[in-house]
Amino acid sequence: MTAKRKAVVLLSGGLDSATVLAIAVHEGYDAYALSFRYGQRHSVELEAARQVAQALGATRHVVADIDLKTFGGSALTDDELAVPHHDSADELGSDIPITYVPARNTIFLSFALAWAETLDASDVFIGVSALDYSGYPDCRPEYIAAYETMANLATKAGVEGRQRLRIHTPLIQLTKAETIRRGQELGVDYSLTHSCYDPVGGRACGSCDSCLLRGRGFAELGLVDPALQPVAG
Amino acid sequence: MTAKRKAVVLLSGGLDSATVLAIAVHEGYDAYALSFRYGQRHSVELEAARQVAQALGATRHVVADIDLKTFGGSALTDDELAVPHHDSADELGSDIPITYVPARNTIFLSFALAWAETLDASDVFIGVSALDYSGYPDCRPEYIAAYETMANLATKAGVEGRQRLRIHTPLIQLTKAETIRRGQELGVDYSLTHSCYDPVGGRACGSCDSCLLRGRGFAELGLVDPALQPVAG
Numbered sequence: 001m002t003a004k005r006k007a008v009v010l011l012s013g014g015l016d017s018a019t020v021l022a023i024a025v026h027e028g029y030d031a032y033a034l035s036f037r038y039g040q041r042h043s044v045e046l047e048a049a050r051q052v053a054q055a056l057g058a059t060r061h062v063v064a065d066i067d068l069k070t071f072g073g074s075a076l077t078d079d080e081l082a083v084p085h086h087d088s089a090d091e092l093g094s095d096i097p098i099t100y101v102p103a104r105n106t107i108f109l110s111f112a113l114a115w116a117e118t119l120d121a122s123d124v125f126i127g128v129s130a131l132d133y134s135g136y137p138d139c140r141p142e143y144i145a146a147y148e149t150m151a152n153l154a155t156k157a158g159v160e161g162r163q164r165l166r167i168h169t170p171l172i173q174l175t176k177a178e179t180i181r182r183g184q185e186l187g188v189d190y191s192l193t194h195s196c197y198d199p200v201g202g203r204a205c206g207s208c209d210s211c212l213l214r215g216r217g218f219a220e221l222g223l224v225d226p227a228l229q230p231v232a233g
Numbered sequence: 234m235t236a237k238r239k240a241v242v243l244l245s246g247g248l249d250s251a252t253v254l255a256i257a258v259h260e261g262y263d264a265y266a267l268s269f270r271y272g273q274r275h276s277v278e279l280e281a282a283r284q285v286a287q288a289l290g291a292t293r294h295v296v297a298d299i300d301l302k303t304f305g306g307s308a309l310t311d312d313e314l315a316v317p318h319h320d321s322a323d324e325l326g327s328d329i330p331i332t333y334v335p336a337r338n339t340i341f342l343s344f345a346l347a348w349a350e351t352l353d354a355s356d357v358f359i360g361v362s363a364l365d366y367s368g369y370p371d372c373r374p375e376y377i378a379a380y381e382t383m384a385n386l387a388t389k390a391g392v393e394g395r396q397r398l399r400i401h402t403p404l405i406q407l408t409k410a411e412t413i414r415r416g417q418e419l420g421v422d423y424s425l426t427h428s429c430y431d432p433v434g435g436r437a438c439g440s441c442d443s444c445l446l447r448g449r450g451f452a453e454l455g456l457v458d459p460a461l462q463p464v465a466g
Contacts, residue, residue: 065300071344071351103347106387110343111304114336118304143386150379154339154371 004030006121007168008112011035011061013049014195015214016127016171019183021056023170024125026186032119033058034112038104039069044202048194055192064111071102087207105138109147109167116165117155125168131175144169176217191226204228237263239354240401241345242291244268246282247428248447249360249404252416254289256403257358259419265352266291267345271337272302277435281427288425297344304335320440338371342380342400349398350388358401364408377402409450424459437461 007029011017024031035049046063053061105128112124128139137143148167155165171179183190195214196204204211204227211228218225240262244250257264268282279296286294338361345357361372370376377400384398404412416423429437429444437444437460444461451458 062303064303065298067298068347070295070297071348102350103343103387106346106384107340107343110336110340113339114301115304117335138387140386143383146379146383146386150376150383151339153373153376153379154336 004028005123006030006032006059006116006119007123007125008032008034008116008119008121009058009125010108010112010127011049011053011058012127013045013047013052013193014127014210015176015183015190015193015217016129016179016195017049018052018056018188018190018193019179019186020125020127020168020170021052021058022183022186022188024123024168025057029123029125030059031057031125032115032121033061034108034115035061035063036108036111037063037065038107039067044199045194048192051192055189062115066107066111068104068107103138105136105143106147109151113151113154113165122165123168124165125170127171128169129171129174129176129179131173139172141169141172144172175220176213177220180217180221180223191229194227196227237261238356239263239265239292239349239352240356240358241265241267241349241352241354242358243341243345243360244282244286244291244294245360246278246280246285246426247360247443248409248416248423248426248450249362249412249428250282251285251289251421251423251426252412252419253358253360253401253403254285254291255416255419255421257356257401258290262356263292264290264358265348265354266294267341267348268294268296269341269344270296270298272300277432278427281425284425288422295348299340299344301337301340336371338369338376339380342384346384346387346398355398356401357398358403360404361402362404362407362409362412364406372405374402374405377405408453409446410453413450413454413456424462427460429460 007024009021009024009031011021011033012035021031021033033049033053035046037043037046050061105126109124109126116122116124128144130140144167148165151165174182180190194204195210197208197210198205206215206228215225215228238261240257242254242257242264244254244266245268254264254266266286268279270276270279283294338359342357342359349355349357361377363373381398381400388398407415413423427437428447430441431438439448439461448458448461
């Protein structure tokens with residue numbers, strides 16, 4: 001029996017990354033899930049990440065502390081900038097929104113690269129989508145390809161020609177609805193996930209960009225987002 | 234009068250990055266110096282970074298907290314791995330040494346990119362050298378070029394075509410001795426800098442890779458490394 005291959009999976013605790021973790025496990029990887037405490041307002045997502053990692057059978061789950069508040073510049077980390085709310089997903093524009101965190105995916109992937117090198121893993125999974133991507137530049141295929149090229153020049157394994165790092169983006173051509181359908185096939189319990197940028201009392205607001213995109217995905221499948229269902233009681 | 238251009242300068246507190254900061258200031262940039270508390274054993278270098286930033290006129294100096302100990306894998310961050318010591322620089326091999334921190338420059342540059350984006354700066358300075366580089370893969374010109382390509386796909390400014398991020402590596406073709414000569418021309422006080430991987434009581438050990446490379450540079454100029462001179466008293 002050969003050992004299973006290891007992969008580092010970036011896990012925010014949201015819908016997309018939970019689906020990606022399920023895909024990595026389904027593809028036969030030992031999944032090392034990596035989350036970040038980065039000064040985000042919505043740190044309730046870290047508890048969601050913990051539950052998702054456990055439910056989907058991650059081999060290990062690590063939360064790395066990093067300090068992005070030092071730099072500011074995003075409504076997700078800067079208390080002086082408000083998270084925008086809208087009545088419907090149709091109001092979302094194509095501009096890069098204020099919730100964009102400068103260089104966030106670049107930083108997250110860099111930590112994933114460090115962990116992968118330490119684990120001797122050559123696979124990293126990230127849940128970016130070029131379709132329902134809220135206009136973030138670091139979710140596009142050309143960005144991911146350039147990151148992969150750079151990463152293979154950055155590491156011991158790349159230099160020594162032992163292995164080639166691969167960044168897997170299984171959602172990159174999927175709509176939110178297609179992502180949800182894929183996750184349901186793999187048994188993801190979306191009630192555990194948390195995507196809201198601006199939760200109130202630990203509950204999703206239903207009107208930030210992230211809630212609206214996610215809600216529309218469920219609606220297209222004739223479903224209601226479990227994160228927005230009223231608490232029983 | 235036009236405003237000076239801003240640059241983010243990665244500043245470890247060592248000889249190379251102090252020289253780079255002096256070069257950035259000399260080239261007319263407002264220098265935003267960035268250091269990291271990353272679980273390194275030699276955190277005395279952060280006090281050196283503070284003094285160097287002040288002495289060379291950095292506009293601001295920020296120390297970002299990041300967590301690399303979580304991943305381990307390097308003698309610089311892992312208490313279970315010993316920093317190697319040698320009798321002379323001639324013993325240093327060409328293999329990648331145990332002091333290599335996985336993906337360190339990739340992580341450092343990613344934070345520099347985040348800060349540059351927040352400052353609306355398009356210049357980042359880093360003190361890597363492809364000659365006296367201790368065999369680290371992420372100090373090579375092809376790595377830096379690939380990073381720059383990736384960074385320009387990652388950011389708002391790159392996507393909007395407003396500005397192109399440039400990574401400056403003024404030391405990349407310099408030997409340690411040439412770096413020291415350049416720094417002396419610009420008035421760098423190397424007694425403030427700290428490069429040792431394994432200091433004892435805040436003093437340089439004189440026998441780790443970093444001390445040996447640096448000592449050899451000073452020796453080639455007929456000088457003694459001020460970090461290795463006995464304390465007066």
